[in-house]
Amino acid sequence: MILVFGSLNIDLVAQVPVIPGPGRTVLAPSYQTHFGGKGANQAVAAARIAGAGRVHMAGRIGRDGFGDRAIENLRANGVDTALVIRTDEPTGCAFITVDQAGENAITVASGANMAASADDLSSALFGPDTVLVLQMEVPFAQALAAAHLTTSAAGVVIWNLAPVPEKMTREMVTQLLAATDHLIVNEHEALDAAAAIGFAPSDYEAAAAELARAGGLTCVVTAGAQGALAVTANGARVRALAPRITPVDTTGAGDTFVGAFAAMIHEKVPLQTALRVGCEAAAQKCLKPGAQAGMPMRAKIPSLA
Numbered sequence: 115m116i117l118v119f120g121s122l123n124i125d126l127v128a129q130v131p132v133i134p135g136p137g138r139t140v141l142a143p144s145y146q147t148h149f150g151g152k153g154a155n156q157a158v159a160a161a162r163i164a165g166a167g168r169v170h171m172a173g174r175i176g177r178d179g180f181g182d183r184a185i186e187n188l189r190a191n192g193v194d195t196a197l198v199i200r201t202d203e204p205t206g207c208a209f210i211t212v213d214q215a216g217e218n219a220i221t222v223a224s225g226a227n228m229a230a231s232a233d234d235l236s237s238a239l240f241g242p243d244t245v246l247v248l249q250m251e252v253p254f255a256q257a258l259a260a261a262h263l264t265t266s267a268a269g270v271v272i273w274n275l276a277p278v279p280e281k282m283t284r285e286m287v288t289q290l291l292a293a294t295d296h297l298i299v300n301e302h303e304a305l306d307a308a309a310a311i312g313f314a315p316s317d318y319e320a321a322a323a324e325l326a327r328a329g330g331l332t333c334v335v336t337a338g339a340q341g342a343l344a345v346t347a348n349g350a351r352v353r354a355l356a357p358r359i360t361p362v363d364t365t366g367a368g369d370t371f372v373g374a375f376a377a378m379i380h381e382k383v384p385l386q387t388a389l390r391v392g393c394e395a396a397a398q399k400c401l402k403p404g405a406q407a408g409m410p411m412r413a414k415i416p417s418l419a
Contacts, residue, residue: 115168115169115170115239115243115244115245115380116160116164116168116169116170116245116247116376116377116380117169117170117172117197117235117239117244117245117246117247117264118153118154118156118157118160118169118170118171118172118246118247118376119153119172119173119230119232119235119246119247119248119252119256119257119260120151120152120153120154120156120157120171120172120173120230120247120248120249120251120252120257121151121152121153121154121173121206121224121227121230121249121251121252122151122153122154122171122173122174122175122181122184122188122198122205122206122226122227123149123150123151123154123184123205123206123207123208123222123227124147124148124149124150124180124183124184124205124206124207124208125147125148125149125150125207125208125210125405126145126146126147126207126208126209126210127145127146127147127148127210127211127212128142128144128145128146128210128211128212129142129143129144129212129213129214130142130211130212130213131213131214132213132214133211133213133217133218133219134211140211142211147183148404148405148406148407149183149184149187149405149406150208150405150406151173151184151206151227151251152249152250152251152274152276152277152369153171153173153247153249153251153252154171154173154184154187154188154406155366155369155370155373155405155406155409156247156249156274156369156372156373156376157169157171157188157191157193157247157373158187158188158191158193158373158406158409159366159369159370159371159372159373159374159395159399159406159409160247160373160374160376160377161191161192161193161373162191162192162373162409162410162411162412163373163374163377163378163391163395163410163411163412163415163418164377164380164381164412165192165412166192167192167194168192168377168380169192169193169194169377170193170194170196170197170239171188171193171194171195171197171198172197172198172230172234172235172260173197173198173199173226173227173230173252174198174199174200174201174203174226174227174229174230174231174234175198175199175200175201175205175206175226176200176201176202176203176204176205176225176226177200177201177202178204178205180204180205180207181200181205181226184198184205185198187406191406197234197235197239199231199234201226201229203225203226203228203229204223204225204226205225205226206222206223206224206225206226206227206251207222207223207225208220208221208222208223209221209222209223224251227251227252228252228253230252230253230256231256232256232257232259232260232263235260235263237263237267239263240263240264240266240267240269241267241268241269242267242268242269243269243380244264244267244269244270245269245270245272245376245379245380246260246261246264246269246270246271246272247272247273247274247372247373247376248260248261248271248272248273248274249273249274249276249372250274250275250276250277250278250279251277254279254286254290257273258289258290258293261273261290261293261294262293265293265295270295270296270379270380271293271294271295271296272294272295272296272298272372272375272376272379273290273293273294273296273297273298274298274299274368274369274372275290275297275298275299275303275307276299276300276303276368278302278303278306278307282306282307282310283310284310284311284312286310287307287310287311288311288328290329291311291325291328291329291330291331292329294329294331295331295332296331296332296333296334296375296379297325297326297329297331297332297333297334298334298336298371298372298375299322299325299333299334299335299336300335300336300337300338300368301318301335301337302318304318304321304322304325304333304335305318305321307321307325308320308321308324308325311324311325311328318335318337318343319335319343319345319351321335322334322335322343322344322345323345323349325345326345326346326347326349327347327349329347330347331347332344332345332346332347332385333345334375334389336368336371336392336396337356338356338364338367339356339358340356341353341354341355341356341389341393342354342356342371342389342392342393344385344389346385352385352386352389353389354386354389354390354392354393355393356393356396356397357393357394357397357416359397359400359401361400361401362400362401362402362403363400363402363403363404363408364400365403365404365405365408366399366404366405366406366408366409367396367397367399367400368396369405370392370395370396370398370399370409370410371392371393371395371396372392373395373409374391374392374394374395374396374415375388375389375391375392377391378391378392387417390417391415391417391418394415394416394417395409395410395415398410398414398415
């Protein structure tokens with residue numbers, strides 16, 4: 115199975131003439147509600163490639179209407195929600211204002227996501243066929259515990275180091291690397307992670323090589339229009355080009371890559387194929403507005419059609 119342990123949010127988005135500063139109020143004609151949270155995003159992306167019933171979401175939501183809608187949305191996308199637990203904390207919510215120039219300001223209230231617990235995961239879930247997908251929007255200690263459950267059962271851990279914590283310590287990165295099979299980062303996250311363990315690489319490719327060597331893992335760097343690069347533990351490099359497109363909305367492209375990559379790793383395809391499918395899925399997402407709403411189905415992926 116593909117098991118995503120992570121965050122579930124509801125995003126409230128308002129278009130405003132100007133993003134308000136301290137003490138100011140602006141009026142917006144309306145607002146839009148979107149489904150978000152990196153965990154939920156990646157689960158939906160994976161399910162649209164892997165198929166219904168093959169992706170399980172684990173995390174926490176509140177006993178509220180937002181939680182009801184988050185569950186309904188995941189189920190509608192073929193994600194199993196039996197491991198999503200209700201808690202007294204409210205469902206995670208992001209408040210997003212976007213001005214006329216497209217600049218945004220975002221406040222995330224983590225809510226129930228901070229109650230996510232590896233104790234919710236039965237040992238029966240883990241085995242050699244388990245692919246665990248992690249991010250950085252739930253407590254690190256709980257994500258790490260889930261990773262250890264997976265590695266102990268000979269499963270595969272895919273960890274997306276995003277968003278980078280404000281206080282990312284050397285110990286944290288060292289522990290993460292030791293529990294991970296495939297680390298997925300963008301260019302900036304690669305440099306930040308390498309710096310945290312004492313390296314000062316000249317570019318993201320050098321950072322990826324250091325991270326792969328230090329963790330004995332495969333480090334995948336997503337680089338937007340430049341495609342994706344993977345560096346294995348022995349230093350081998352594998353690349354995939356990004357399709358040439360005119361993007362409409364890049365929101366959720368990174369999460370789409372992670373979900374599609376996880377689906378391919380579960381199918382045990384070659385690394386080159388997993389990278390290519392991830393790039394193609396992310397490009398397809400960029401052709402449509404919205405994060406989850408724009409994520410492609412398997413039939414839309416050229417390499418899989």
